[in-house]
Amino acid sequence: MNETRKIAAILVADVIGYSRLVGADEDRTLARLRALRSDLIDPTIAVHNGRVVKRTGDGAIVEFRSVIDAVRCAIEVQSGMIERNAGLPPERRIEFRVGIHLGDVVEESDGDLMGDGVNIAARLEGICEAGGICVSEDAYRQVRDKIKEQFVDLGERVLKNIARPFRAYHMILKRGEPAAPIPREPGWTPLALPDKPSLAVLPFENMSGDAEQDYFADGIVEDIITALSCFRSFAVIARNSSFVYKGRSVDVRQVARELGVRYVLEGSVRKAGNRVRITGQLIDASTGAHLWAERFEGGLEDIFDLQDRVTARVVGAIAPKVEQAEIQRAQRKPTESLDAYDYFLRGRECFAKGREADAVPYFQRAAELDPNYSGAHAHHAVSLIGRYWSDQSPETFQQALTAAKKAISIDSNDAWCQHAMGFVLLFGRQHSLAGIHFERAQKLNPADTMIVGDWASWSKFGGRPEEALRALDAAMMRDPFPPIWFWHVRGSALFDLQHYEEAVSAFQQRISEGSYLSHAFLAAAYAMVGDIDNARRQAELALVIQSDFSVKKVSFYLPYTDQAALDRYLDAMRMAGLPE
Numbered sequence: 001m002n003e004t005r006k007i008a009a010i011l012v013a014d015v016i017g018y019s020r021l022v023g024a025d026e027d028r029t030l031a032r033l034r035a036l037r038s039d040l041i042d043p044t045i046a047v048h049n050g051r052v053v054k055r056t057g058d059g060a061i062v063e064f065r066s067v068i069d070a071v072r073c074a075i076e077v078q079s080g081m082i083e084r085n086a087g088l089p090p091e092r093r094i095e096f097r098v099g100i101h102l103g104d105v106v107e108e109s110d111g112d113l114m115g116d117g118v119n120i121a122a123r124l125e126g127i128c129e130a131g132g133i134c135v136s137e138d139a140y141r142q143v144r145d146k147i148k149e150q151f152v153d154l155g156e157r158v159l160k161n162i163a164r165p166f167r168a169y170h171m172i173l174k175r176g177e178p179a180a181p182i183p184r185e186p187g188w189t190p191l192a193l194p195d196k197p198s199l200a201v202l203p204f205e206n207m208s209g210d211a212e213q214d215y216f217a218d219g220i221v222e223d224i225i226t227a228l229s230c231f232r233s234f235a236v237i238a239r240n241s242s243f244v245y246k247g248r249s250v251d252v253r254q255v256a257r258e259l260g261v262r263y264v265l266e267g268s269v270r271k272a273g274n275r276v277r278i279t280g281q282l283i284d285a286s287t288g289a290h291l292w293a294e295r296f297e298g299g300l301e302d303i304f305d306l307q308d309r310v311t312a313r314v315v316g317a318i319a320p321k322v323e324q325a326e327i328q329r330a331q332r333k334p335t336e337s338l339d340a341y342d343y344f345l346r347g348r349e350c351f352a353k354g355r356e357a358d359a360v361p362y363f364q365r366a367a368e369l370d371p372n373y374s375g376a377h378a379h380h381a382v383s384l385i386g387r388y389w390s391d392q393s394p395e396t397f398q399q400a401l402t403a404a405k406k407a408i409s410i411d412s413n414d415a416w417c418q419h420a421m422g423f424v425l426l427f428g429r430q431h432s433l434a435g436i437h438f439e440r441a442q443k444l445n446p447a448d449t450m451i452v453g454d455w456a457s458w459s460k461f462g463g464r465p466e467e468a469l470r471a472l473d474a475a476m477m478r479d480p481f482p483p484i485w486f487w488h489v490r491g492s493a494l495f496d497l498q499h500y501e502e503a504v505s506a507f508q509q510r511i512s513e514g515s516y517l518s519h520a521f522l523a524a525a526y527a528m529v530g531d532i533d534n535a536r537r538q539a540e541l542a543l544v545i546q547s548d549f550s551v552k553k554v555s556f557y558l559p560y561t562d563q564a565a566l567d568r569y570l571d572a573m574r575m576a577g578l579p580e
Contacts, residue, residue, distance in 0.1 A: 003108050009064040009139065010121040011050070012099045012111070015129050018058035021094065032094060033058070035247075038214050040080045043346060047358045048073035053113050059096075061121075063113060066137075067102050067142040074098045074133045075089060075149060076173070081131060099125030101136040116162070123159035124168055138168040147171075148546055167474050172217035178346030198261040200237040201225050202248040203279075207270040217269040218243075219345030220278065223307050224265075229445055237261055238449040239326035240482055256285030267310075274300045280310050300338055328559075340369035344376050347383065367403070377407035385427055392556060400424045421455065426458050429559050434458055449475050449482055457489050465493035465564045491521060496565055500528040516546035520554060524572035535576035542578065550579050 014478055015021070021029045045052060045062055048069040053061045064070040080095065085093040101124060103117030120136060127133035135143070140151060149171050156165040206217040223238055229236045237259050238384060245255060250265045267280035281293035327437045347362030363380035384400035404424045407417040422437035438455045445451060452475040456468040472490050476482055491506030507522040523538035542549055551573050560566040574580070 001127045002493045003106050005104060005106055005115075007103065008105050008113070009067040009100065009102050010105065010115060010117050011064065011070045012118070012121040012125045013062070013074075013077075013096050014056075014059035014060065014125055016095045016097060021092075024091070034085070035214065036094065040084070041077055043349065044076045044080070044358075045075050047350075047361060051111075052401075053111065056266045056523060059125075061113065061118060063105075067100065068146055070100050071133070071135065071139070071143050071147055071171075074100060075147075078131055078133060090460075095130045097125050097128035097130065099123065099135075100133065100139050102138045102142060103136075113174045118161065120162060122141055124166075126160070127157060127168065127169065127426040133171040134337070135169050135171065136330040137169070140169045149546070151502055156527040197226065198235040198237070199263045199265060200242045200255060200259045200261045201228070202241055202255065202264060202265065204280075205268040207268045207277075208272065215345050215349045216271055218246075219341075219348060220269055220303075220307060222312055222348060224523040225481060226448075227307070227444075229448060235261075238482070240449060248273060252283050253285050262286060268575070271300075276303055276306065278306050278310055292448050303338070303341070318523045335371070336372040340373050340376060341559075343369065344373070344379070344571075347376075347379055351379070351383070356383045357390060360387055367406075368463075372410055374410035374414055374417050377403045377410065378414070381407060381420040381424050384423060388427065389557065397424075401428065413444065414450060415441045416446060418444060419448075419451045422458065423454055426454075426461065427559055431458070431462055431559070435462070453483065453486055453489060454520075456493070458495045460489065460496060461561065463557050463560075465496040465566065468493040469497075488521065489520065495525060495528070497571070498528075500525055516522055516542040516549055517554070517557065519545065520549065520573060520576075520578060521569075523576035524569055524579065527572045527575040530576070539573070539576040539578045552580060554578075 013061060015033070018029075030466045036524035041060075042052075048064065048072055049066070050062045050064045050069065053063050061555060062070070062073075063454065064073070076212075078098065080092070085095070101117060101121040103120060104115060105113045106115045107113055113565045124134045124136060134154075136150075144151065151171055151407040154168040154170055157168050158165050161394055166429050204217045204221050208216075225236060225239055225242070241259055252266070256262065256264055264283045264285050266279060266283070267278060270277040274530055275297070276299070276325055277295060277297045279293075279295045294310075296309055298306050343362045343366040347359040349365065350356065350359035350362065360380065360383045361378050363383055366376035367380055370376065381400045381403035384396055384403060388396040390402060402426050404417075404421040407414070408421050411417050418437045418441035422441060423435045424438065425431075425434035428434075435458060438451075438458050441448075441451045442455055452471055456475075457473040459465070460468040468489065472486060472493070476486070487506050487509035491503045491510070494500075494503040503525040504522065507518065507525055510518045519542035523535045523542065526532075526535035526538060551570050554565060554573065555570060558569060
């Protein structure tokens with residue numbers, strides 16, 4: 001039997017109380033585990049260059065070439081589980097323990113791994129706390145100066161069937177509990193219907209029998225929303241709001257009341273082999289009547305034609321007078337490569353979860369597979385800026401600019417291509433040029449919440465916070481569950497207007513992300529209202545999450561054209577006790 005020895009980083013994960021969960025509700029537990037693998041675990045492993053060596057019913061053994069990759073993967077998974085367990089009673093939560101070790105392993109001919117390197121990781125997982133990460137001393141040495149999370153030294157531990165004691169370290173994850181997208185105050189009332197036809201597209205049910213295909217169904221719905229948003233003759237609720245209802249059994253009339261729409265589109269996607277079936281039904285929520293229902297089938301090579309047919313039929317049912325030219329304009333086929341489209345959907349899934357930097361390899365691969373895929377280049381550019389915020393590398397910025405230019409050269413009439421160029425130029429401190437592209441993007445698709453939000457950021461940084469607030473208010477009327485970063489933009493605009501108490505309230509809505517910047521901005525707002533105790537508390541939290549945080553570094557994230565506005569922020573952070 002052929003086998004080789006090598007040094008590898010080994011991650012072992014296991015579900016706590018798996019037998020209890022299965023005994024209580026086997027079908028639900030297995031379905032949730034399959035969904036976790038497809039939505040969170042497997043994409044995260046792929047992004048961090050891991051290889052699944054072996055799966056058990058309730059866990060996995062994963063090999064990484066780098067301990068840093070292994071630990072970052074574990075952090076992302078465990079942080080993601082906090083969000084997924086929010087609101088569930090303790091007895092229904094799925095919680096993982098994770099053990100990580102760097103050591104010698106034996107790789108067999110079939111790819112399986114054996115030896116003490118695997119056994120030690122497994123034993124470390126066994127002594128880990130629920131939702132925690134436990135690493136060996138060998139692994140700790142590699143990451144202690146490169147990972148912002150703190151470690152607690154557990155001392156030397158005797159591990160079962162391991163000859164000598166091992167020193168272990170437990171990681172402290174600084175993550176806040178995620179908040180609801182928009183807290184509803186007492187007396188909250190549903191949104192009023194707009195003065196033109198309004199539509200919400202609910203997440204389509206994945207009928208493939210494989211939870212790993214959820215991203216495919218979600219991607220089709222997103223593309224239908226995007227196409228419908230091009231029509232000015234009716235209002236379309238943004239993805240952020242309609243996807244709040246994913247996985248829930250909903251009353252269509254209740255959804256319509258909560259979102260302020262007259263029509264609801266729901267459906268399903270079944271993908272089997274190289275065939276796909278899309279079903280859809282359009283409901284008039286005011287009466288409960290089904291206006292239209294149809295099934296579309298075809299080969300995977302026809303996927304874009306199927307989406308176009310669904311879009312055209314919905315438009316025809318809602319607004320018969322929509323001009324045919326508009327329908328044709330919304331039917332642009334994004335790519336001939338289905339593999340490129342698949343990578344694109346995976347990248348967009350990262351975007352939806354607020355992990356822009358993690359989406360970089362997906363969009364990059366999509367653009368490599370189809371160099372003329374404008375959407376892939378545009379999203380690649382934006383995701384690279386997410387990475388640029390972390391590494392602050394001129395090379396990363398240049399890559400983002402190149403990707404944005406490529407997107408524009410392919411399709412200058414695409415809203416996201418224009419938005420991507422504006423976004424890149426904004427953080428390149430080219431405000432006037434950025435504004436030209438943001439304005440074009442808004443005209444091309446005024447219903448896109450992301451585009452409106454970033455246009456508001458550009459307005460705020462350019463010294464027009466009132467315009468930013470008006471744009472955000474209008475967007476939030478269409479999208480009652482906007483991205484959580486909307487609250488940061490709103491808080492910053494209020495801060496610029498010196499409405500500091502309102503800024504505190506807005507920043508508090510975002511604090512659940514556990515972002516060090518969120519704590520820093522909230523600290524600045526507290527300082528300006530004279531609440532120094534809370535300001536210092538938030539400053540301390542920012543430093544726990546990001547120990548090398550400084551006032552000088554934060555100016556990188558604030559491309560103001562007005563130095564006085566920037567100085568007001570920085571002075572407030574100094575008042576809160578953040579280091580220079």
